[in-house]
Amino acid sequence: KPSPSAAPERLPFSRVTLQDLDFFRKVLPGRTITDPDLLESSNVDWLKTVRGSSEVLLRPQTTEEVSQILSYCNSRNLAVNPQGGNTGLVGGSVPVYDEIVLSTALMNNVLTFDSISGILTCQAGCVLENLSLYLEERDFIMPLDLGSKGSCQIGGNVATNAGGLRLLRYGSLRGTILGLEVVLADGRVLDCLTKLRKDNTGYDLKQLFIGSEGTLGVITAVSVLCPRKPKSVNVVFLGCETFEQLLQTFQLCRGMLGEILSAFEFLDSECMRLLNTHLKMSNPISDCPFYVVIETSGSDSTHDGEKLQNFLEEAMNLSMVADGTVATEDSKIKALWSMRERVTEALTHEGYTYKYDISLPVEQIYQLVTDMRTHLGDQAKSVVGYGHVGDGNVHLNVTSPAKDPALVAAIEPFVYEWTAKRQGSVSAEHGLGLKKRNYIYYSKPSQAVALMGNIKAMLDPKGILNPYKTLPDDLK
Numbered sequence: 001k002p003s004p005s006a007a008p009e010r011l012p013f014s015r016v017t018l019q020d021l022d023f024f025r026k027v028l029p030g031r032t033i034t035d036p037d038l039l040e041s042s043n044v045d046w047l048k049t050v051r052g053s054s055e056v057l058l059r060p061q062t063t064e065e066v067s068q069i070l071s072y073c074n075s076r077n078l079a080v081n082p083q084g085g086n087t088g089l090v091g092g093s094v095p096v097y098d099e100i101v102l103s104t105a106l107m108n109n110v111l112t113f114d115s116i117s118g119i120l121t122c123q124a125g126c127v128l129e130n131l132s133l134y135l136e137e138r139d140f141i142m143p144l145d146l147g148s149k150g151s152c153q154i155g156g157n158v159a160t161n162a163g164g165l166r167l168l169r170y171g172s173l174r175g176t177i178l179g180l181e182v183v184l185a186d187g188r189v190l191d192c193l194t195k196l197r198k199d200n201t202g203y204d205l206k207q208l209f210i211g212s213e214g215t216l217g218v219i220t221a222v223s224v225l226c227p228r229k230p231k232s233v234n235v236v237f238l239g240c241e242t243f244e245q246l247l248q249t250f251q252l253c254r255g256m257l258g259e260i261l262s263a264f265e266f267l268d269s270e271c272m273r274l275l276n277t278h279l280k281m282s283n284p285i286s287d288c289p290f291y292v293v294i295e296t297s298g299s300d301s302t303h304d305g306e307k308l309q310n311f312l313e314e315a316m317n318l319s320m321v322a323d324g325t326v327a328t329e330d331s332k333i334k335a336l337w338s339m340r341e342r343v344t345e346a347l348t349h350e351g352y353t354y355k356y357d358i359s360l361p362v363e364q365i366y367q368l369v370t371d372m373r374t375h376l377g378d379q380a381k382s383v384v385g386y387g388h389v390g391d392g393n394v395h396l397n398v399t400s401p402a403k404d405p406a407l408v409a410a411i412e413p414f415v416y417e418w419t420a421k422r423q424g425s426v427s428a429e430h431g432l433g434l435k436k437r438n439y440i441y442y443s444k445p446s447q448a449v450a451l452m453g454n455i456k457a458m459l460d461p462k463g464i465l466n467p468y469k470t471l472p473d474d475l476k
């Protein structure tokens, strides 16, 4: 029996012909790539676990070009894989077979920025970090921040509804994305690129495309509500003896830091071991079972510093934290953040990594990690937990020296049943892509999944956009 994350059979899409290439070269001169060496990195995902065999990479620069490509592909029944920075972790960003890769990498212009409202409009291929730098020069910031910021693109962020490190403070992209421009499967351009905070004229169609993982349309431009750049930022790195104490610290922190709290993230001692071993990053404090990164962002450094000091004293007095260090200057802030941001990178040096991105009531997030450790015994090389405490989102990662079907059978469906029993989500922020598509029923009722299938059929009747992804095989 094939694994539910294995690719289904190739669907009967057309194959790219020389005439098709002629058309693409006319629309995208010099930007229709067929050299296998140049295609290599677009065919393989970031984790190097999914490999497609596309023979064409298209690099449009404008919405009009995307529209011409999709209109043509739709009429020719050619499958298309929209691709941003290719940092996705669920195999959604690379072709499964010979789907044409449509990259937004050259669609990287800022369109407008309004420094009164903080509303930015830009093309979908702008790299998140470049947008952050652009905004910081203007005293604003992006409402999201991810460890993959150097490569991921805002279009990919919207297509996955990425969460990241600032969601606790600025909320989900479902609130901060104000407008989208999307090219539909048949080439029609849907211009919902509004720049308004409030707009209740009919259904909010942009929400359909946020988190749709390239299956409903190609996002070509976005409008984002950006917060002001905080005048004062502090980061503390703390150690806790138990997860219970970590939760108490979270509660205390919410009460005492209130409006200046901008992140509350954690990693366990196994993550720290991987950072030490594989990335030679040393622990900034003494060894503890759990570590917390707390960030404050405010407008008054004296006021913020006092609040933070009071919080730390109280946490120490109540014995919630065992050790800690504070950073106010940029370089130390970055160094402390990297202890959290680089865990994913450290894991890649372990061999093969099985990733689970689970949402749960916050009190239960670490129980999943301990239960998995007990369940697996010595079958796994390591079982680690880290993630976004403030969002109730744990990243459970299990590693083995190489891909191991017996280990997968021990983890799945255990992890999904465990999550469903507690009404959790089997994909908190990474999406379903290729790898998780068939697990959707653990978190969504079949009526909801069927309705998703109807929406897909209405917007993309031939199913050319990112086939084999997001929706389960039994819908196709």
Ligand code: FAD
Residues within 6 Å of the ligand: 046, 081, 082, 083, 084, 085, 086, 087, 088, 089, 092, 093, 094, 104, 124, 145, 146, 147, 148, 151, 152, 153, 154, 155, 156, 157, 158, 159, 160, 161, 162, 163, 164, 165, 213, 214, 215, 217, 218, 219, 220, 344, 345, 429, 430, 433, 466, 469
């Ligand atoms: P890609 O990987 O290229 O594509 C992702 C999906 O979106 C694919 O299905 C693709 O078809 C679709 N897509 C891309 N662009 C478009 C478009 N313009 N129109 C339509 N569909 C499109 N994710 C989080 O949520 N939170 C994190 O904290 C986080 N941290 C990460 C840290 C690291 C080190 C890494 C490697 C990944 C991390 N991710 C995280 C996952 C990933 O970075 C995000 O999902 C990111 O939003 C993907 O953006 P991308 O441009 O790389 O998209």
Ligand code: 2HG
Residues within 6 Å of the ligand: 089, 147, 164, 340, 341, 344, 355, 356, 357, 387, 388, 395, 396, 397
């Ligand atoms: C993070 O929060 C990312 O660091 C990646 O979402 C999580 O690699 C993972 O499992």
Ligand code: ZN
Residues within 6 Å of the ligand: 163, 164, 387, 388, 395, 429
């Ligand atoms: Zn995450």
